[in-house]
Amino acid sequence: xxxxxxxxxxxxxxxxxxxxxxxxxxxxxxxxxxxxxxxxxxxxxxxxxxxxxxxxxxxxxxxxxxxxxxxxxxxxxxxxxxxxxxxxxxxxxxxxxxxxxxxxxxxxxxxxxxxxxxxxxxxxxxxxxxxxxxxxxxxxxxxxxxxxxxxxxxxxxxxxxxxxxxxxxxxxxxxxxxxxxxxxxxxxxxxxxxxxxxxxxxxxxxxxxxxxxxxxxxxxxxxxxxxxxxxxxxxxxxxxxxxxxxxxxxxxxxxxxxxxxxxxxxxxxxxxxxxxxxxxxxxxxxxxxxxxxxxxxxxxxxxxxxxxxxxxxx
Amino acid sequence: xxxxxxxxxxxxxxxxxxxxxxxxxxxxxxxxxxxxxxxxxxxxxxxxxxxxxxxxxxxxxxxxxxxxxxxxxxxxxxxxxxxxxxxxxxxxxxxxxxxxxxxxxxxxxxxxxxxxxxxxxxxxxxxxxxxxxxxxxxxxxxxxxxxxxxxxxxxxxxxxxxxxxxxxxxxxxxxxxxxxxxxxxxxxxxxxxxxxxxxxxxxxxxxxxxxxxxxxxxxxxxxxxxxxxxxxxxx
Ligand SMILES: Nc1ncnc2c1ncn2[C@@H]1O[C@H](COP(=O)(O)OP(=O)(O)O)[C@@H](O)[C@H]1O
Ligand SMILES: [Mg+2]
Numbered sequence: 224x225x226x227x228x229x230x231x232x233x234x235x236x237x238x239x240x241x242x243x244x245x246x247x248x249x250x251x252x253x254x255x256x257x258x259x260x261x262x263x264x265x266x267x268x269x270x271x272x273x274x275x276x277x278x279x280x281x282x283x284x285x286x287x288x289x290x291x292x293x294x295x296x297x298x299x300x301x302x303x304x305x306x307x308x309x310x311x312x313x314x315x316x317x318x319x320x321x322x323x324x325x326x327x328x329x330x331x332x333x334x335x336x337x338x339x340x341x342x343x344x345x346x347x348x349x350x351x352x353x354x355x356x357x358x359x360x361x362x363x364x365x366x367x368x369x370x371x372x373x374x375x376x377x378x379x380x381x382x383x384x385x386x387x388x389x390x391x392x393x394x395x396x397x398x399x400x401x402x403x404x405x406x407x408x409x410x411x412x413x414x415x416x417x418x419x420x421x422x423x424x425x426x427x428x429x430x431x432x433x434x435x436x437x438x439x440x441x442x443x444x445x446x447x448x449x450x451x452x453x454x455x456x457x458x459x460x461x462x463x464x465x466x467x468x469x470x471x472x473x474x475x476x477x478x479x480x481x482x483x484x485x486x487x488x489x490x491x492x493x494x495x496x497x498x499x500x501x502x503x504x505x506x507x508x509x510x511x512x513x514x515x516x517x518x519x520x521x522x523x524x525x526x527x528x529x530x531x532x533x534x535x536x537x
Numbered sequence: 538x539x540x541x542x543x544x545x546x547x548x549x550x551x552x553x554x555x556x557x558x559x560x561x562x563x564x565x566x567x568x569x570x571x572x573x574x575x576x577x578x579x580x581x582x583x584x585x586x587x588x589x590x591x592x593x594x595x596x597x598x599x600x601x602x603x604x605x606x607x608x609x610x611x612x613x614x615x616x617x618x619x620x621x622x623x624x625x626x627x628x629x630x631x632x633x634x635x636x637x638x639x640x641x642x643x644x645x646x647x648x649x650x651x652x653x654x655x656x657x658x659x660x661x662x663x664x665x666x667x668x669x670x671x672x673x674x675x676x677x678x679x680x681x682x683x684x685x686x687x688x689x690x691x692x693x694x695x696x697x698x699x700x701x702x703x704x705x706x707x708x709x710x711x712x713x714x715x716x717x718x719x720x721x722x723x724x725x726x727x728x729x730x731x732x733x734x735x736x737x738x739x740x741x742x743x744x745x746x747x748x749x750x751x752x753x754x755x756x757x758x759x760x761x762x763x764x765x766x767x768x769x770x771x772x
Contacts, residue, residue, distance in 0.1 A: 258540075314678075404669065405640075405644045405650070406639060408637060408640065409641065409644075411633065411637075412630055412633070412641050413767070415630045415631070415632055415633060416628060416630055418592075418628060418629075419624075419628040419629065420641070421612055421613050422592065422612060422613075422616065422621075422622050422624075422628075422644050423614050423616065423641055423645055423686065423690070424588070424616030424617050424645040424646075424690070425613055425645065426611070426613045426614075466715075
């Protein structure tokens, strides 16, 4: 078996497992995993910027929020169908990333973190105070009748699960193809040594902007899907917390690995879910998990597996 | 037949505060030659070639390359025009494989990626280390990898900044053979402290001192130049 076959086999097997989950999981977990797949799509996008290209953004909530509100408000206020609204959400995510990137990518390192954070904060406040459109803190609850895609009721368990899976699968396949392409190699080169990359003839600014826009498209798609699948479009989903979460999921699962975001998001979700059953301090459990991670597997779960045994894992 | 000028710098200047690192340098490179740039430490050699390849912005003066003005062209576009630079302080992708390091150069100019990358590695004797992580190579091999990346770009002008620094004698011989192979398709501008390498390879030599050109000429003329002897060769 060639390396390429093995790589595709592993990733398609994960998708097959998730597909089986749609038929085998009890309703409660089906809803959870549907949510995890949407959030993991968001994290995959984050990973393209952070894990592969080395752009530590603290402003991705803006791109997620652009997708969420872009789709949500079109459905709510303009009566647009779920399909076109989702497309608009994706475009909104990419556009937000392009605007932020054009300015923020003139900086590097800590300055980049701060500039992206400020942009996202400005976006969050805009959502919070434009109550006429966004209903501010309270958020928009999208009516069940509006959440229909090609005849499927997105508020029902099964269609919701499979739309979530479809989104995740598309994101995964696209990402796997991207990071194994020459473009993906240049992204990693920029992360590893920008000056060397420049002197090999690659334009760091243009390449980083492209990576950030792709990342924003993922975030926008995930945001739009989140609103349409779970029926809620709220400012808390565009807050700083939602910039930090994908970073944590990616770090937990393994930055710069294709499947890491899924592993991280799934683990963190269930860690909080189970721990909140017996303690109100579930964030403490998350904190403890992160400390263990830093101590024993600083490259995340899949990053560590790759270092030790699975050198071929992309 | 008169030599065709590949690169032409006029009045090239770069100061760092009060320090005149490069100060009004006129410089010509003939197509296909091996040209050595020598001078004491701090003479401005690295800064000068950095102006040529675009790593450092020009303050005054002009650079023409292959007939076009490239004075304001960004560094990555100059690579596209055919100017490759290898760093004085080794700059490789330490966490990537040797293969990926060279593949990044190959894919920039286009062509069959796998075959050309293997061929470039073959040429410098790193083929059997293709899958090794570059940072785990010996220092000498890392220098060779850096040169391989420059060559893999198939540049019209290859600028080598002290390439033999820290290499063993056998490695230096391999290096000299490599450079002789690439001319005249590629023009070579070589910054070098090892005078044996300079006298062996160079057809012309330019001596820099305090950011200015002290002399330009054949190795014999440079050796006989009293000013050069006083400033650099130590008689
Ligand atoms: N980025 C910089 N900032 C300030 N001074 C510099 C910078 N780069 C080089 N210099 C100074 O310019 C002079 C020439 O340096 P350099 O071009 O590296 O010389 P060489 O390569 O001939 O040894 C030195 O005095 C050096 O300290
Ligand atoms: Mg130098």
